[in-house]
Amino acid sequence: MRGTVIETLRLKHFRNYPELTLSPHPGLNLLFGPNGAGKTNILEAIHYCALGKSHRAGSDREVVEREEDAGACAVTVRGTMGRSEIMVRLTPGEPRKKTVWIDRKKAERLADLMGHVRCVIFSPEDLSLVREGPSQRRRYLDMMICQLDPMYFMALQRYARAMEERGALLREARKQEAASLPDALLAPYEAIMAAESRSIIARRRQAMARLAPLAAEKYGAIAGDGGEQFRVDYSPNVAEEEDLARTLREHRWVDMNRGAATHGPHREDLALSLNGREMKLYASQGQVRTAALALKLAQLLLFREETGEMPVLLLDDVMSELDMRRRTRLLGEIGDAQTFVTCTDESDLEGFRDCRTCHVTLTEDRRARLEETRPGPPVPDAPAAEEPDFS
Ligand SMILES: Nc1ncnc2c1ncn2[C@@H]1O[C@H](COP(=O)(O)OP(=O)(O)OP(=O)(O)O)[C@@H](O)[C@H]1O
Numbered sequence: 001m002r003g004t005v006i007e008t009l010r011l012k013h014f015r016n017y018p019e020l021t022l023s024p025h026p027g028l029n030l031l032f033g034p035n036g037a038g039k040t041n042i043l044e045a046i047h048y049c050a051l052g053k054s055h056r057a058g059s060d061r062e063v064v065e066r067e068e069d070a071g072a073c074a075v076t077v078r079g080t081m082g083r084s085e086i087m088v089r090l091t092p093g094e095p096r097k098k099t100v101w102i103d104r105k106k107a108e109r110l111a112d113l114m115g116h117v118r119c120v121i122f123s124p125e126d127l128s129l130v131r132e133g134p135s136q137r138r139r140y141l142d143m144m145i146c147q148l149d150p151m152y153f154m155a156l157q158r159y160a161r162a163m164e165e166r167g168a169l170l171r172e173a174r175k176q177e178a179a180s181l182p183d184a185l186l187a188p189y190e191a192i193m194a195a196e197s198r199s200i201i202a203r204r205r206q207a208m209a210r211l212a213p214l215a216a217e218k219y220g221a222i223a224g225d226g227g228e229q230f231r232v233d234y235s236p237n238v239a240e241e242e243d244l245a246r247t248l249r250e251h252r253w254v255d256m257n258r259g260a261a262t263h264g265p266h267r268e269d270l271a272l273s274l275n276g277r278e279m280k281l282y283a284s285q286g287q288v289r290t291a292a293l294a295l296k297l298a299q300l301l302l303f304r305e306e307t308g309e310m311p312v313l314l315l316d317d318v319m320s321e322l323d324m325r326r327r328t329r330l331l332g333e334i335g336d337a338q339t340f341v342t343c344t345d346e347s348d349l350e351g352f353r354d355c356r357t358c359h360v361t362l363t364e365d366r367r368a369r370l371e372e373t374r375p376g377p378p379v380p381d382a383p384a385a386e387e388p389d390f391s
């Protein structure tokens with residue numbers, strides 16, 4: 001199966017890379033080196049080009065190299081949408097803090113980015129999908145659907161903006177100790193929230209209907225014995241026929257006192273269970289790890305089904321966490337997808353198929369240095385890419 005391929009990656013003032021140009025292998029790329037060298041920073045840059053944001057918590061400001069005003073990351077990518085050059089520029093001090101450039105033209109919206117580079121990231125933090133609160137699982141779901149559907153991303157943005165405006169009005173009313181709430185001001189925002197919520201929920205339901213069986217199947221395949229039934233169910237906060245505008249109107253006082261909207265798609269969750277018991281409470285370490293891996297593999301399969309193309313895979317520090325059987329299964333699923341693997345020890349990938357290997361180390365002034373140590377298998381001739389314009 002064809003896959004998205006990143007032909008070049010360029011960084012400028014991105015984390016501890018003042019400048020970098022990398023021509024990745026279309027197959028397996030291994031980045032190894034000591035802790036803190038800058039391996040994950042490379043995966044993060046690819047994630048930025050896919051979704052306009054980091055896979056780690058934190059602000060865009062933190063990503064720009066210290067002491068610098070602006071940073072950028074760019075990829076030339078070949079995929080279902082043809083060949084494109086994507087750049088994300090971060091300028092935290094300017095009014096428009098983040099701009100996206102597609103084929104050297106400034107895009108009007110961040111949503112225009114979605115779908116050019118699709119990626120799935122596997123990292124040790126995936127365990128929080130099972131262990132922690134609903135926000136981690138919503139993020140997983142949202143990031144997945146955004147990459148398939150830019151309209152979903154726009155719906156989420158409009159929903160969040162309307163919720164923020166409504167929240168500001170309620171905070172103001174509370175501060176003023178108002179005896180009544182300004183219906184004429186609140187109602188339009190509640191109407192937007194309700195309208196956007198309908199399309200958000202419909203898309204979530206649709207994605208979950210396909211994802212749930214895939215995740216259950218992958219869990220079974222990784223666990224190997226048939227005795228564990230893993231389930232992931234969409235856990236809605238808004239009922240299918242519910243009029244959210246009405247619910248919001250009825251809960252204005254509650255929401256004002258709580259300081260947050262108590263109803264809406266921003267409160268939804270995924271319920272994970274094993275043999276009918278909630279995973280968060282009962283699962284062992286290994287079961288948690290298997291469930292997290294199954295959710296990510298299901299995402300990979302969903303992308304493949306919906307787009308007919310393998311996404312780029314980013315495996316951050318996961319090899320050392322997996323036993324041999326899980327590792328082999330994971331690499332078996334990956335097939336021909338372009339993959340970036342980070343690990344501290346080159347031997348973590350020994351015995352697996354051919355890869356291009358880069359050693360990432362720190363210079364004396366704590367900048368990353370990247371050195372190719374193995375070129376990997378020969379690459380079929382590809383047309384040379386032009387360098388992106390960072391100015
Ligand atoms: N904005 C920034 N400017 C300069 N350096 C930064 C910035 N943000 C992070 N760093 C540096 O980047 C390095 C961390 O990079 P990264 O997370 O990629 O490490 P890693 O190689 O993945 O390490 P580990 O093996 O521990 O996961 C640290 O040295 C950190 O100081």
Ligand SMILES: [Mg+2]
Pocket residue numbers: 039040041316317342
């Ligand atoms: Mg790392």
